[in-house]
Amino acid sequence: MAGKPQGRTGRRPGPNQTRAAILDAARAAFAERGYDAVSVRSVARDAGVDAALVHRFHGTKEELFVAAMALPVSPSRIVEAVLAEGVDRVGERLVRTVLGLFDAPDRFAPVLALIRAAVSNERAATLLREFVAREVLGRLAAAASPDRPELRASLAGSQVIGLAMARAVVGVPPLATTDPETVVACVGPAIQRYLTGPLQTA
Amino acid sequence: MAGKPQGRTGRRPGPNQTRAAILDAARAAFAERGYDAVSVRSVARDAGVDAALVHRFHGTKEELFVAAMALPVSPSRIVEAVLAEGVDRVGERLVRTVLGLFDAPDRFAPVLALIRAAVSNERAATLLREFVAREVLGRLAAAASPDRPELRASLAGSQVIGLAMARAVVGVPPLATTDPETVVACVGPAIQRYLTGPLQTA
Numbered sequence: 001m002a003g004k005p006q007g008r009t010g011r012r013p014g015p016n017q018t019r020a021a022i023l024d025a026a027r028a029a030f031a032e033r034g035y036d037a038v039s040v041r042s043v044a045r046d047a048g049v050d051a052a053l054v055h056r057f058h059g060t061k062e063e064l065f066v067a068a069m070a071l072p073v074s075p076s077r078i079v080e081a082v083l084a085e086g087v088d089r090v091g092e093r094l095v096r097t098v099l100g101l102f103d104a105p106d107r108f109a110p111v112l113a114l115i116r117a118a119v120s121n122e123r124a125a126t127l128l129r130e131f132v133a134r135e136v137l138g139r140l141a142a143a144a145s146p147d148r149p150e151l152r153a154s155l156a157g158s159q160v161i162g163l164a165m166a167r168a169v170v171g172v173p174p175l176a177t178t179d180p181e182t183v184v185a186c187v188g189p190a191i192q193r194y195l196t197g198p199l200q201t202a
Numbered sequence: 203m204a205g206k207p208q209g210r211t212g213r214r215p216g217p218n219q220t221r222a223a224i225l226d227a228a229r230a231a232f233a234e235r236g237y238d239a240v241s242v243r244s245v246a247r248d249a250g251v252d253a254a255l256v257h258r259f260h261g262t263k264e265e266l267f268v269a270a271m272a273l274p275v276s277p278s279r280i281v282e283a284v285l286a287e288g289v290d291r292v293g294e295r296l297v298r299t300v301l302g303l304f305d306a307p308d309r310f311a312p313v314l315a316l317i318r319a320a321v322s323n324e325r326a327a328t329l330l331r332e333f334v335a336r337e338v339l340g341r342l343a344a345a346a347s348p349d350r351p352e353l354r355a356s357l358a359g360s361q362v363i364g365l366a367m368a369r370a371v372v373g374v375p376p377l378a379t380t381d382p383e384t385v386v387a388c389v390g391p392a393i394q395r396y397l398t399g400p401l402q403t404a
Contacts, residue, residue, distance in 0.1 A: 120322065125373065129372050129373050133374065133375055154374045157374050158364040158367070158374065158377055161363075162360040162365070165364065166359060166363060167360075170330055170334070171327065172335065172339070172359050172360065173352070173356060174352050175357060182353075186353070189395070190361070193391075194392070199387075200387040
């Protein structure tokens with residue numbers, strides 16, 4: 001989509017221009033085709049550069065996505081960081097980490113842009129769904145209890161999305177302004193149960 | 203905003219035209235001023251009719267809002283219905299009822315329109331926030347345990363919003379396609395704990 005990057009003066013494009021051209025191509029490709037169907041190789045082709053260069057500049061496909069969408073942090077790194085200490089109290093650590101993101105408007109703005117797009121059009125919903133399933137839920141499921149781990153991960157995801165909506169998008173009182181550690185103590189155990197507790201207690 | 207309803211031929215407007223004029227005025231007023239600042243009386247004034255007529259046609263302010271937004275059901279009635287049997291297992295009954303709404307695209311469409319508007323602009327977010335706080339959370343809080351009932355209600359609300367997003371908006375797998383009674387058994391106890399359980403177990 002972006003074509004070969006070309007300096008204004010006709011000179012060979014510098015690394016910053018190439019980087020920007022790759023990110024433009026990545027944004028266009030993700031918006032058009034979702035997450036799963038896009039590869040580092042296809043973005044390189046769209047940008048008219050070598051795939052090795054894309055890898056060198058932007059790392060993995062997820063890192064390319066994170067850079068293209070200007071996300072403040074890689075979601076898979078959040079999950080890996082909270083899982084690094086094991087599954088014990090992982091619910092609380094996850095809530096503490098995402099609250100740090102929801103409560104910082106500047107950092108949350110690009111996440112909000114993704115949510116806005118997903119809520120308003122089906123293609124962007126597919127992109128967000130595929131990205132979350134591939135890069136976030138799979139890692140959570142790997143740490144969840146063996147009884148329906150994928151369902152557990154998606155249940156935890158639903159509570160995290162709901163917390164984002166209530167805290168940072170719609171602003172539901174009093175949850176929107178409750179001190180973070182109280183929210184951690186309230187929501188952490190719910191997510192912990194989804195991931196490792198007895199699931200169907202009814 | 204809508205001015206006095208007037209028949210095309212200059213005749214006195216019929217009840218259907220008056221009804222429509224009231225709903226137009228209500229939509230404009232809610233969009234402009236949020237939920238709390240609008241009254242049945244102010245909508246009547248905007249529509250150029252008597253407040254008693256608005257009450258007769260559309261009932262309470264909430265019923266007027268529900269009609270203006272074409273919502274399939276009054277949210278406060280959902281809450282009242284699930285609370286009619288007491289607080290025991292209210293979490294499961296609430297999840298079962300909202301799933302019936304999320305899983306019916308025709309009925310969910312007007313709810314999705316409200317969510318879309320709230321996610322994309324601050325004024326619509328205020329409207330949704332004030333409506334939910336006034337008509338839904340207050341009723342839930344009244345049934346919640348006395349330790350922080352408003353926080354409990356908003357926590358339950360966050361999980362319901364997250365379920366709507368995961369199930370009907372973004373479509374997070376496998377939760378989006380899990381059979382409803384399994385979802386009830388998984389999410390019901392989380393909402394039950396928010397409303398009536400030990401809240402801060404950390």
